[in-house]
Amino acid sequence: MSKKSSGVDRREFLVGVSALSLSAPLLAYTKAPKRQKAQVVIVGGGYGGVTTAKYLKKENPGLDVVLIEERPFFMSCPMSNHFLAGLMELTPLCFSYNVLEAKYDIRFVNDKVLGVELDKRVVRTSSGYIAYDYLVLSPGIDYDIEDKPFYRDSLVFNPPAFKPGSEHIYLKRLIEDFEGGDIVITVPTPPYRCPPAPYERAALIASMIKRDKLKAHIYFIDANERPPVNSEGFLTAYYDLYKDIATYVTSAQVRDVDVHKKVVSTSHGNFKYEIANIIPPMKASSLLEDAGLLKKGQKWVEVNPLTFETSVRNVFVIGDASQSYLPKSGYAAHSEGKLVAKLINARLRGKEIKEEFLQMICYAMVSDREAIMTETAFRYDAVSKRFIPTHREDNQRKESTARRYEEWARGLWRDLFG
Amino acid sequence: MDRRSFIKTCTTIAVASMVDAKVFSEVLAQQKDSMFQAYKRALLIKEDGSPLKESDLKPHETYIFFYPHVATPCYLLNLNEEIPAQDISLKDGKSYKWPGGVGSKKSIVAYSAICAHQWSYPTKGYSFINYYPPDKPSDTTKKAGIIQCCAHLALYDPKKGASVIDGPAEAPLATIVLQEEKDGFYAIGVLGKDQFSQFFETYRADLRQQYGSTAKAKEPVDKCTVMEVEKYVKEVIRC
Numbered sequence: 295m296s297k298k299s300s301g302v303d304r305r306e307f308l309v310g311v312s313a314l315s316l317s318a319p320l321l322a323y324t325k326a327p328k329r330q331k332a333q334v335v336i337v338g339g340g341y342g343g344v345t346t347a348k349y350l351k352k353e354n355p356g357l358d359v360v361l362i363e364e365r366p367f368f369m370s371c372p373m374s375n376h377f378l379a380g381l382m383e384l385t386p387l388c389f390s391y392n393v394l395e396a397k398y399d400i401r402f403v404n405d406k407v408l409g410v411e412l413d414k415r416v417v418r419t420s421s422g423y424i425a426y427d428y429l430v431l432s433p434g435i436d437y438d439i440e441d442k443p444f445y446r447d448s449l450v451f452n453p454p455a456f457k458p459g460s461e462h463i464y465l466k467r468l469i470e471d472f473e474g475g476d477i478v479i480t481v482p483t484p485p486y487r488c489p490p491a492p493y494e495r496a497a498l499i500a501s502m503i504k505r506d507k508l509k510a511h512i513y514f515i516d517a518n519e520r521p522p523v524n525s526e527g528f529l530t531a532y533y534d535l536y537k538d539i540a541t542y543v544t545s546a547q548v549r550d551v552d553v554h555k556k557v558v559s560t561s562h563g564n565f566k567y568e569i570a571n572i573i574p575p576m577k578a579s580s581l582l583e584d585a586g587l588l589k590k591g592q593k594w595v596e597v598n599p600l601t602f603e604t605s606v607r608n609v610f611v612i613g614d615a616s617q618s619y620l621p622k623s624g625y626a627a628h629s630e631g632k633l634v635a636k637l638i639n640a641r642l643r644g645k646e647i648k649e650e651f652l653q654m655i656c657y658a659m660v661s662d663r664e665a666i667m668t669e670t671a672f673r674y675d676a677v678s679k680r681f682i683p684t685h686r687e688d689n690q691r692k693e694s695t696a697r698r699y700e701e702w703a704r705g706l707w708r709d710l711f712g
Numbered sequence: 713m714d715r716r717s718f719i720k721t722c723t724t725i726a727v728a729s730m731v732d733a734k735v736f737s738e739v740l741a742q743q744k745d746s747m748f749q750a751y752k753r754a755l756l757i758k759e760d761g762s763p764l765k766e767s768d769l770k771p772h773e774t775y776i777f778f779y780p781h782v783a784t785p786c787y788l789l790n791l792n793e794e795i796p797a798q799d800i801s802l803k804d805g806k807s808y809k810w811p812g813g814v815g816s817k818k819s820i821v822a823y824s825a826i827c828a829h830q831w832s833y834p835t836k837g838y839s840f841i842n843y844y845p846p847d848k849p850s851d852t853t854k855k856a857g858i859i860q861c862c863a864h865l866a867l868y869d870p871k872k873g874a875s876v877i878d879g880p881a882e883a884p885l886a887t888i889v890l891q892e893e894k895d896g897f898y899a900i901g902v903l904g905k906d907q908f909s910q911f912f913e914t915y916r917a918d919l920r921q922q923y924g925s926t927a928k929a930k931e932p933v934d935k936c937t938v939m940e941v942e943k944y945v946k947e948v949i950r951c
Contacts, residue, residue, distance in 0.1 A: 705829070
């Protein structure tokens with residue numbers, strides 16, 4: 295246990311233990327006191343939040359950093375399609391936040407954030423307030439389903455598996471129990487989390503059908519005209535490998551999901567399914583809306599594109615929740631976390647940092663052995679105030695790219711929790 | 713001074729005393745920010761045990777050896793042209809004098825093969841970090857004469873102390889300082905920001921499997937067997 299674990303000092307903790315030990319189970323340990331203070335509070339323990347916390351402390355070990363996350367452990371969404379398709383166990387995707395406390399003295403608060411009061415500079419959790427000087431919000435996405443209530447039922451029956459955890463485990467079970475019939479997978483229009491993910495998932499499920507010689511067919515219903523990235527690589531793989539077992543329906547809008555009759559109604563007809571992976575549209579976490587960082591009608595938080603700072607000084611939004619030139623992905627959130635950590639540390643020393651442009655790399659499996667990839671470098675044009683991307687795709691599916699993919703993910707995990 | 717840094721200092725002094733005093737002070741004297749770490753001197757040898765000669769190194773071929781620990785891989789390259797010394801500046805404001813190439817043409821350089829970004833390194837199975845000779849550019853970045861890691865496209869310039877050309881790495885690859893003597897080439901220490909502590913921490917399980925224990929993986933070497941990377945690595949992954 296680190297000196298400052300969970301914001302309770304040793305004496306308080308011991309007193310708490312002796313008072314509780316006679317009569318109650320040890321509940322008090324992870325609860326924050328009613329009011330505490332930290333120099334930097336980070337909300338969200340995904341790729342963005344963990345990276346920010348670690349890099350803040352790596353460069354500035356004396357800094358007081360609190361990381362608040364409601365899930366008790368980290369699960370990676372990158373590589374989770376490998377898990378769904380049986381190419382990887384769940385264990386390598388999961389990490390304990392304890393490592394961050396033990397190694398870097400980051401105070402981990404396993405709690406739900408109920409609100410952010412920007413005017414008072416406090417974060418409200420279910421067990422008290424935490425005041426901050428700097429706030430980094432990396433809460434990820436919510437499903438954007440308010441105006442389409444049919445998605446709400448569907449969430450329960452047809453897990454989207456775009457938020458890490460039980461959704462993936464439930465979808466994996468559905469896939470494992472599947473013995474044949476029709477599978478429906480739907481894709482919303484961007485921006486959504488991890489643009490190539492639904493296309494990879496469709497390819498991997500098709501490859502499982504092929505491997506197990508199941509009597510099954512995939513209806514892959516895409517709101518887009520074509521995959522937004524690696525279009526050539528995905529379409530070639532679908533045609534070469536899965537044309538007999540999958541139908542790709544493009545520019546199709548989902549209109550209803552009847553979870554009892556197991557039918558998805560779309561602008562291109564109705565599709566009955568045995569199992570379905572209905573991926574709803576997405577928006578920034580509702581926490582940001584409640585905090586007043588989202589204007590009416592906005593789905594993502596506007597930030598300074600070079601610093602990820604919001605209109606409120608020393609309040610940053612990174613990761614999928616921000617409206618950025620980078621696609622929504624764990625890799626982008628990780629890069630943004632490093633940048634914001636550098637910026638906060640510099641600001642604490644009374645300095646500002648030079649502009650940095652982040653790069654994007656995405657990989658996607660197109661079969662159980664082969665992958666394709668894309669890389670985008672960005673340059674900022676100060677005159678037009680726009681980011682100019684240089685986009686490179688390797689659409690030739692290769693086993694070596696699949697190995698690079700795994701090393702890409704393992705490298706990120708080493709960086710996050712190593 | 714805490715116990716750990718005291719022991720580290722003692723070890724450094726102990727190792728330093730095994731190093732040729734003249735050579736040691738020469739390299740060290742040039743370093744402002746104590747970016748040079750002396751290790752046990754180790755002769756570079758061929759697989760048959762004889763000292764490696766300059767003529768054994770084909771231009772632009774990648775050779776692998778392990779230094780300063782039995783488990784820490786390094787790449788040795790003959791870049792076939794004079795590689796001059798230069799100043800290397802790090803992002804944290806530190807800097808060091810990079811000594812350039814060794815050998816009759818001053819064309820031979822050596823670097824730690826642990827990527828400074830997220831520590832990919834050549835294993836017996838795969839190598840994601842590789843040298844791309846001038847006539848074999850990368851398919852992805854189209855660049856040649858570089859060291860590139862295919863996991864996240866970190867690019868380093870072997871002619872400039874493996875400083876970062878492009879991609880996400882924050883620091884150059886660490887340099888293995890080579891010294892040419894009458895009987896051959898010696899590795900004498902590491903210059904720049906090494907990644908050894910992260911390496912041993914991160915790969916504990918893998919190293920235990922390959923070497924029996926982390927302690928064994930950390931043992932210092934006194935001879936370095938040099939071989940073509942393809943002889944050590946089953947699949948060299950280029951991109």
